[in-house]
Amino acid sequence: xxxxxxxxxxxxxxxxxxxxxxxxxxxxxxxxxxxxxxxxxxxxxxxxxxxxxxxxxxxxxxxxxxxxxxxxxxxxxxxxxxxxxxxxxxxxxxxxxxxxxxxxxxxxxxxxxxxxxxxxxxxxxxxxxxxxxxxxxxxxxxxxxxxxxxxxxxxxxxxxxxxxxxxxxxxxxxxxx
Amino acid sequence: xxxxxxxxxxxxxxxxxxxxxxxxxxxxxxxxxxxxxxxxxxxxxxxxxxxxxxxxxxxxxxxxxxxxxxxxxxxxxxxxxxxxxxxxxxxxxxxxxxxxxxxxxxxxxxxxxxxxxxxxxxxxxxxxxxxxxxxxxxxxxxxxxxxxxxxxxxxxxxxxxxxxxxxxxxxxxxxxxxxxxxxxxxxxxxxxxxxxxxxxxxxxxxxxxxxxxxxxxxxxxxxxxxxxxxxxxxxxxxxxxxxxxxxxxxxxxxxxxxxxxxxxxxxxxxxxxxxxxxxxxxxxxxxxxxxxxxxxxxxxxxxxxxxxxxxxxxxxxxxxxxxxxxxxxxxxxxxxxxxxxxxxxxxxxxxxxxxxxxxxxxxxxxxxxxxxxxxxxxxxxxxxxxxxxxxxxxxxxxxxxxxxxxxxxxxxxxxxxxxxxxxxxxxxxxxxxxxxxxxxxxxxxxxxxxxxxxxxxxxxxxxxxxxxxxxxxxxxxxxxxxxxxxxxxxxxxxxxxxxxxxxxxxxxxxxxxxxxxxxxxxxxxxxxxxxxxxxxxxxxxxxxxxxxxxxxxxxxxxxxxxxxxxxxxxxxxxxxxx
Numbered sequence: 001x002x003x004x005x006x007x008x009x010x011x012x013x014x015x016x017x018x019x020x021x022x023x024x025x026x027x028x029x030x031x032x033x034x035x036x037x038x039x040x041x042x043x044x045x046x047x048x049x050x051x052x053x054x055x056x057x058x059x060x061x062x063x064x065x066x067x068x069x070x071x072x073x074x075x076x077x078x079x080x081x082x083x084x085x086x087x088x089x090x091x092x093x094x095x096x097x098x099x100x101x102x103x104x105x106x107x108x109x110x111x112x113x114x115x116x117x118x119x120x121x122x123x124x125x126x127x128x129x130x131x132x133x134x135x136x137x138x139x140x141x142x143x144x145x146x147x148x149x150x151x152x153x154x155x156x157x158x159x160x161x162x163x164x165x166x167x168x169x170x171x172x173x174x175x176x177x
Numbered sequence: 178x179x180x181x182x183x184x185x186x187x188x189x190x191x192x193x194x195x196x197x198x199x200x201x202x203x204x205x206x207x208x209x210x211x212x213x214x215x216x217x218x219x220x221x222x223x224x225x226x227x228x229x230x231x232x233x234x235x236x237x238x239x240x241x242x243x244x245x246x247x248x249x250x251x252x253x254x255x256x257x258x259x260x261x262x263x264x265x266x267x268x269x270x271x272x273x274x275x276x277x278x279x280x281x282x283x284x285x286x287x288x289x290x291x292x293x294x295x296x297x298x299x300x301x302x303x304x305x306x307x308x309x310x311x312x313x314x315x316x317x318x319x320x321x322x323x324x325x326x327x328x329x330x331x332x333x334x335x336x337x338x339x340x341x342x343x344x345x346x347x348x349x350x351x352x353x354x355x356x357x358x359x360x361x362x363x364x365x366x367x368x369x370x371x372x373x374x375x376x377x378x379x380x381x382x383x384x385x386x387x388x389x390x391x392x393x394x395x396x397x398x399x400x401x402x403x404x405x406x407x408x409x410x411x412x413x414x415x416x417x418x419x420x421x422x423x424x425x426x427x428x429x430x431x432x433x434x435x436x437x438x439x440x441x442x443x444x445x446x447x448x449x450x451x452x453x454x455x456x457x458x459x460x461x462x463x464x465x466x467x468x469x470x471x472x473x474x475x476x477x478x479x480x481x482x483x484x485x486x487x488x489x490x491x492x493x494x495x496x497x498x499x500x501x502x503x504x505x506x507x508x509x510x511x512x513x514x515x516x517x518x519x520x521x522x523x524x525x526x527x528x529x530x531x532x533x534x535x536x537x538x539x540x541x542x543x544x545x546x547x548x549x550x551x552x553x554x555x556x557x558x559x560x561x562x563x564x565x566x567x568x569x570x571x572x573x574x575x576x577x578x579x580x581x582x583x584x585x586x587x588x589x590x591x592x593x594x595x596x597x598x599x600x601x602x603x604x605x606x607x608x609x610x611x612x613x614x615x616x617x618x619x620x621x622x623x624x625x626x627x628x629x630x631x632x633x634x635x636x637x638x639x640x641x642x643x644x645x646x647x648x649x650x651x652x653x654x655x656x657x658x659x660x661x662x663x664x665x666x667x668x669x670x671x672x673x674x675x676x677x678x679x680x681x682x683x684x685x686x687x688x689x690x691x692x693x694x695x696x697x698x699x700x701x702x703x704x705x706x707x708x709x710x711x712x713x714x715x716x717x718x719x720x721x722x723x724x725x726x727x728x729x730x731x732x733x734x735x736x737x738x739x740x741x742x743x744x745x746x747x748x749x750x751x752x753x754x755x
Contacts, residue, residue: 035388042298042390050292055274058242161298162271168388 034168037110041160044103049158054151059143060159065136066166073133074170075126079118080137081163085156086111088144093153107160114167203279203286206234211260211275211295214303214394215334216325218264218295221257222277225286232281238263239274241294252280261327264295268337272296297337302384302393304344309380309401316369316401320344320382341387351377351400377402 060066060081069077090108095101121127144152209222220236233252238260239245250258264273272294279286293299305321322334335342348358348369360369371378379400383393 035390038390045298046293049294052294055239055241055290055294056244056246058271061242061271158294159271161296 034164037107038161038164040103040106041164044100045158045161047097047100048154051154052151052158054147054155057143057147057155058159059140059147059152059156060162062139062143065139066162069136069170070132071170073130073136075118075121076129076133077136078167078171079115079122079127080129080133081140082111082115082118084137084140084144085160085163086115089153089156092149093157094150104157202284203232203281205286206277206279206289209275209277209289209291211291211299212257213267213295213300215300215323216261216265216328216332218259218261218267218300219257220260220275220277220291222289224256225279228279229281232279235278235280235285236260237276237288239276240270241272241274241296246276249275261325265327265329265332267295267300268297268332270296298390300391302338302386302391304382304384304396307380307382307396307399309378309399311401311403314371314373314403316371316378316380316403318346318367318369318380318382320365320367320384322365322384338386338389341389343385343387345383345385345393347381347383347395349379349381349398350374351379371403375403375405 066077086108090104090111093104095104118127144156146152147155204225204227206222206225209220212219212221222234225232233254234250234256235248236250236253236258237246237248239247247263249260249263260273260275267273273296274291274294276288276290278288303323305323308319308321310317310319324333342363342365344362344365344367346360346362346367346369348360349356360367369378369380377400379398381398382396385391385393
């Protein structure tokens with residue numbers, strides 16, 4: 001009888017946690033118009049990626065880094081990567097071309113909006129970072145540091161499509177296009 | 178010290194440059210790019226300038242973020258290379274990089290790397306096929322996604338682009354080449370409404386994914402002809418309903434016509450007996466007049482005053498031939514007219530044919546008959562043109578028309594019997610005939626036209642002829658037939674003139690001459706024989722007859738009568754005296 005009650009209690013707790021996690025995940029979903037960001041990136045993709053002279057090096061896709069992230073870590077990883085781009089990549093890249101610069105600025109502003117949305121989830125303690133998520137973030141930063149700053153920045157900007165595709169996939173963002 | 182370093186450095190640099198120059202003799206391809214469709218990835222490059230025939234190109238491929246470069250083709254003469262087989266995981270990875278360099282013998286150029294990372298974003302979306310069908314005025318289309326052969330079984334277009342697939346449809350009617358109607362559909366099955374238009378429609382489809390920035394390519398144009406459907410269910414039903422209605426209307430009209438035209442049966446009261454062909458009904462409304470013939474009493478007529486005889490009244494009863502001395506007996510066949518001229522004294526009944534003409538001419542002026550003197554042609558004596566008949570008891574011609582040639586009763590009053598008592602003359606009233614002596618003959622017969630007879634002397638020799646008399650104009654003729662010859666009707670006597678008592682009285686009101694002038698022509702058609710020596714001018718009729726000559730109208734006498742004058746019904750009372 002006690003064992004039966006304990007098992008039932010555990011089952012209920014698990015279900016509650018799962019729903020909370022899902023709910024939290026759903027609540028921390030980014031509702032940004034990703035299509036707009038993707039279109040902006042496509043316009044500068046050729047110019048940015050042409051400057052990437054190290055194709056055999058990647059920053060975001062090392063060993064399929066982003067592919068192995070679990071749903072529980074999506075919120076944390078998304079938050080960390082958004083901070084990575086806003087704090088390091090966009091600041092390290094010096095773009096001489098104004099057209100490209102405008103597009104990059106548009107993308108950066110969109111990232112800032114997404115960070116604000118995720119900050120709310122963090123304040124509600126619904127975006128908890130686990131070790132796996134922290135490890136992925138450290139790897140990305142290490143890859144970025146192995147390259148020259150300008151090359152790294154260029155390469156990181158060139159890999160925005162990867163990051164945007166990962167966000168769209170994990171956050172189930174509806175396209176408003 | 179320093180010079181040594183400079184020399185060594187120069188030698189090092191020259192050696193390095195030389196090696197580079199040796200490796201960079203050939204120019205590298207100016208550009209390298211991917212042109213990819215769904216599982217159809219083709220690497221293209223531009224040739225190097227001034228390439229020789231021995232120049233070929235080396236292709237290498239690198240998976241993004243993973244070393245090393247993999248050489249795909251060592252020497253390719255073409256300017257493109259299909260890398261689909263080595264890029265099958267393009268849609269599940271971060272992309273590839275490719276590079277190409279020119280090789281000419283031992284020389285090779287630098288690598289030319291693709292500018293962009295070849296990823297799923299660079300795949301141009303296409304459709305496999307478009308099928309169109311026509312159904313109830315709609316064009317139903319079905320889009321088939323591409324199904325490349327090199328694609329793995331699990332990597333389908335729908336699986337890779339699972340969401341937000343969209344197709345843009347361009348519809349064109351064949352005559353117009355630049356008038357497209359665009360429509361976006363979000364599914365592979367679509368329908369187009371043609372709004373009743375007919376003709377050929379061509380459709381093109383361009384796929385896209387709204388969540389992606391992939392470009393789309395217009396498909397091949399598919400056309401379908403839309404014809405007007407005449408044999409639709411609705412049209413067939415309407416047609417049959419119309420046919421049914423029309424046939425019903427026609428049947429109704431036909432039945433109505435048959436009913437209207439059916440042989441109707443007359444009511445019994447309206448049925449009349451078929452009249453006997455030999456019975457002629459008088460059309461004259463003279464109910465008082467009875468068709469009875471009574472034998473005349475000669476004595477009764479002797480009492481008729483001469484004045485009465487010679488009166489105009491009597492004359493009026495004449496047939497109107499202008500006899501100055503109209504005789505009362507003109508219409509009466511049973512009175513013998515005395516021959517005023519002795520030379521004319523002869524008995525026609527004796528059969529003296531050639532003298533008939535003379536007798537006519539001699540006695541015509543004094544004749545009290547209708548004034549018509551018939552002269553028969555030179556026929557057998559038996560057929561005496563004139564005859565005097567005595568309507569006596571022995572007369573067989575009681576049923577004669579009652580017409581007799583009566584001469585003027587100047588000198589032969591005895592012979593002249595008041596034939597007027599027959600009812601045609603003296604009394605003007607139509608009832609006279611009925612009021613007359615019962616012995617009087619109610620005349621309703623025909624005035625037979627015969628030769629004029631020598632009335633006076635021939636009276637005795639004349640037999641009453643029972644021949645029917647012709648003539649409805651009034652003039653009475655009396656002819657004597659040769660007894661010997663028997664009763665032979667004169668050949669000229671062909672027609673019959675019905676005498677109407679009423680008419681005679683009315684006709685006699687006018688001048689006799691005038692009256693006679695009118696029927697002149699009619700008489701001419703009759704079997705009249707003009708007497709060349711008719712004589713005096715008193716007989717205007719005779720003058721009229723003169724130019725006519727002795728004409729015998731064998732037939733058609735009745736038809737020649739003026740319908741206005743001959744209104745009397747014909748009473749056929751043919752009695753042949755034997």
